[in-house]
């Protein structure tokens with residue numbers, strides 16, 4: 001099973017993930033899209049990537065604002081898999 005990162009390791013990784021915040025309990029990013037359909041489009045693309053990685057973010061949709069939370073539920077905290085997922089979410093948001 002993937003190991004939960006230390007607080008220091010999460011802080012280091014967040015240095016490369018400027019739009020994310022959090023700690024070993026979870027990392028989050030909130031994004032406001034231009035419209036509700038745009039928000040759903042982003043969620044749909046993130047869902048496809050999550051299936052590809054077999055690693056799934058929590059996603060909270062409020063009209064055109066989406067909050068992503070990455071935590072490895074089976075490990076009980078943030079692992080490298082969450083950092084990779086966050087990077088992939090950033091790519092999808094960048095292209096939206």
Ligand SMILES: C[C@H](O)[C@H](O)[C@H]1CNC2=NC(N)=NC(=O)C2=N1
Pocket residue numbers: 054055056057070071072073074075
């Ligand atoms: C069998 C499969 O790998 C697991 O159920 C995966 C699926 N996606 C997951 N996603 C997340 N975020 N945490 C998990 O523990 C997790 N477990």
